[in-house]
Amino acid sequence: MKRGLVISNCQCQPIKHTMSLYSDNIIFDGFGVHLLPHDNKAHIDTLVADIDKYDVVLAVPLSDHYGEISSEKIGDHVKGDKLVRIVNMYFTGLHPDLTYIGGIAKRVDGPLGDYHSKVALLAYLRGYNADETFKLYTAKVFEALGYFDAATRSIEELKNREQNVDVQFSDILQANYREKPTFFSVNHPTSLMFDLYCQRISAFLEEKIGIKQSGFHKDALFGMNYLAGSAIFPVYPEISNHLGLKYPGSYNFKPTTFGDSPVSTYDLKEMIALEFKAFDDVGKSDLTESHAAQLIDHQYSSIDFSNYF
Structure with missing residues (x-):
């Protein structure tokens, strides 16, 4: 053998x-x-x-x-x-709102483990409450944040990374991601x-x-596929509609399954509340100093969320 x-x-x-x-x-x-x-x-x-x-x-x-x-x-x-x-299969096109906070050894833990919502993080850093943050999950906000262009950008980045590999993947992804679910998160393929x-x-x-x-x-x-037991970040309905996916989007966030214990999903309001609790546990000062927070805040510094209520 x-x-x-x-x-x-x-x-x-x-x-x-x-x-x-x-x-x-x-x-x-x-x-x-x-x-x-x-x-x-x-x-x-x-x-x-x-x-x-x-x-x-x-x-x-x-x-x-x-x-x-x-x-x-x-x-x-x-x-x-x-x-x-x-190739390392990686695709942000379905989950452009997903981010990590903290380095590999010091990730900020939240309701979905390492996974966090950029919108929730940005809103928290700017002093919005949970109810105000809930109103930001709209097509207009996603368009302003560039989420609707993420699929095209991510596939092009993957093609560039594939130049030095023996077995390509990008064409498989491009041919299938609209047909059936292809990723549980940015780095967990189905x-x-x-x-x-x-x-x-x-x-x-x-x-x-x-x-x-x-x-x-x-x-x-x-x-x-053991990754199905990990946290699953949903494809938001607005993303699904814009990309013309043949399967519906949702705001059902699945936490990690441990052993034989079933889990229930969080809806968007629950997710935001749990995210804010996790952010409170870290502290706004420490959170602001994290690389992810600084990068996201800089990237979207020109966007005034108050214009989207």
Whole structure:
């Protein structure tokens, strides 16, 4: 039995399971860089020391922060056809209001974990109350914030990032994101995306290095996608309407599911109230000093929300 390795972020687990099903006589391990501590050298050195045992390594582009498995250096350890560069599936077009607050090790926690609403954050920083903030979730505000252009921008950015990978994804996304749900959040693809992209990766492996595709029935319904248990950020109705999606938008925000405990979604008013509580817990002063808050405030400094009530 051959062995493969997937070096990726939170997408690592679904990819390793799907690729193990879609490719014949090979099992994939995963190395999730999102789980590494900030001081990651020892973990990466341990991986690199044993990486020769793998028949193929699927790796997303990584910065110099990741040392020996960065895009620049991983080719020193995985030679020739054994290294297959894949893309990190990332799309802001459906969720342009989603943002993180704080660095990776110091994220501000809220009702959806790491995920926050830009509109809620901006309104809070500008002193609006929850009722006033609720009124800002409109097409006019979204247009002013540039949300309606996010899909086009995000796909173009993805195409630029794909120039140095072996297996492209942007055309798959572009052909499908209007038809069915493709992302739970900006970096959590649905099973449909894993199915289609892993079909392409497995075909590439068969053509380029002789790892044959299996006879397993390829379909998103057979996918093992653990990301569905994480927080799910909705596609707002105004975004859905503007993009001409063939599925409806909503303001139902799903928190993370833990174990076998069911969760209920938050509506928009509940979400805003919980966001404001999370912001209060951090404190307005500390929140204002965060990189995300400064970036968002600067980006939208010319927009006066009072004009949209």
